[in-house]
Amino acid sequence: MLAAARTIVYRDLLLALRRRSDVATALLFFVIVASLFPLGIGAEPNLLRAIAPGVIWVAALLSSMLSLGRLFAADYADGTLEQIVIGAAPLSVVVAAKAFAHWLVSGLPLVVIAPVLALQYDVAASLYPVLALSLLLGTPVLSMIGAIGAALTLGLRGGGVLLSLLVLPLYVPVLIIGAGSVEMASAGLGGQGQLLLLGAMLVVAVAFAPWAIAAALRISME
Amino acid sequence: MLEAADLECERGGRILFRGLSLALRAGEALRVAGPNGSGKTSLLRILCGLLTPTAGEVRWRGAAIGSLREEFYREILYLGHAPAVKDDLTAAENLSITCALAGLAAGDESVRAALERYGLAGSDAPVKKLSQGQRRRAALARLALSEAAPLWLLDEPFVALDAAAVELTRTLIRGHVARGATVVYTTHQEDGLPGSRVLDLGPAP
Numbered sequence: 001m002l003a004a005a006r007t008i009v010y011r012d013l014l015l016a017l018r019r020r021s022d023v024a025t026a027l028l029f030f031v032i033v034a035s036l037f038p039l040g041i042g043a044e045p046n047l048l049r050a051i052a053p054g055v056i057w058v059a060a061l062l063s064s065m066l067s068l069g070r071l072f073a074a075d076y077a078d079g080t081l082e083q084i085v086i087g088a089a090p091l092s093v094v095v096a097a098k099a100f101a102h103w104l105v106s107g108l109p110l111v112v113i114a115p116v117l118a119l120q121y122d123v124a125a126s127l128y129p130v131l132a133l134s135l136l137l138g139t140p141v142l143s144m145i146g147a148i149g150a151a152l153t154l155g156l157r158g159g160g161v162l163l164s165l166l167v168l169p170l171y172v173p174v175l176i177i178g179a180g181s182v183e184m185a186s187a188g189l190g191g192q193g194q195l196l197l198l199g200a201m202l203v204v205a206v207a208f209a210p211w212a213i214a215a216a217l218r219i220s221m222e
Numbered sequence: 223m224l225e226a227a228d229l230e231c232e233r234g235g236r237i238l239f240r241g242l243s244l245a246l247r248a249g250e251a252l253r254v255a256g257p258n259g260s261g262k263t264s265l266l267r268i269l270c271g272l273l274t275p276t277a278g279e280v281r282w283r284g285a286a287i288g289s290l291r292e293e294f295y296r297e298i299l300y301l302g303h304a305p306a307v308k309d310d311l312t313a314a315e316n317l318s319i320t321c322a323l324a325g326l327a328a329g330d331e332s333v334r335a336a337l338e339r340y341g342l343a344g345s346d347a348p349v350k351k352l353s354q355g356q357r358r359r360a361a362l363a364r365l366a367l368s369e370a371a372p373l374w375l376l377d378e379p380f381v382a383l384d385a386a387a388v389e390l391t392r393t394l395i396r397g398h399v400a401r402g403a404t405v406v407y408t409t410h411q412e413d414g415l416p417g418s419r420v421l422d423l424g425p426a427p
Contacts, residue, residue, distance in 0.1 A: 018310035079304025088325025
């Protein structure tokens, strides 16, 4: 069972390595969107400091969405998804591994880049750990929720737009709590409460999303 | 071994087949025949559990495959219409990953041997650089590693292959049936495999 999960993670990372441009697009998108705001708003340090957590988090949401379309669609098109669905390991374990690989490629880099982008907003250095930690806890939840949407919209015409409409509202709680943790910390109230909530969301997502993804995939494969 | 009772399949508002029953013993091969659109692929997808029939059920060793799930998947090999190989991986990477997902322990040696039988041994290029036929060969090489699976479900295994590869695939299927396994396959070639039972789905509805 774990061997199958390891195989899937290895496979998806290998594929990402062979198609580096796909990964780079989503990351560059994140960097560019987050950089547009200071340029558009101008040098207004107080305003920039105030909007920084929200903007960086929204950019992270959009960038994580961007790569969701490929999560299952490519495997669906070349038939490998059929082999995954009728694989020897439980489907929920395998799709959890797929969502994990998606996070490694599209979520983890955001955690690393975000503090660098925060520089542009003149965010206090003491907030970098909170920002990074909130993204570290929040982006896996995004990958898990997004995978449910990607599985549901698999093979549909105009699935990309539908996927955004389906998934973005579900991202809202993560966005509010994730950006809120940084705002609380910057107000000197400490973001622990929000971070703990994000952690709780992650636990719930890891526990339940795999079953939802597996069920959605089985329906979409018919 | 494999039983199907009263299967009915509806796709896109059309009934493809209704009241279809079959029973296959170990060591039997069944060729599913019929023109395009008659439901051959749908039948195979139902038999492997990818598609739920509108009515009826499929049983494996007496138990419904819907309740067996992974226990059943571990015992079958299904090769669908699409070759199920990733374009960006080499044939060897594809084969060892597919085998790992199917729960088959296939070492580098056996993977190379299987590819060698299909004439793909020395190829380190990603599959996208190969021809359509070679891609099919890369997918079919799994047959040589799946001797332990007691049920093979093959959708058009001979398509896009040259004469030598067709002959090799036939030999592998024949050998597998002789070993006491069950094989269900579809083909347009009349003489897919001499001596197999034929199920004709009739004209497309």
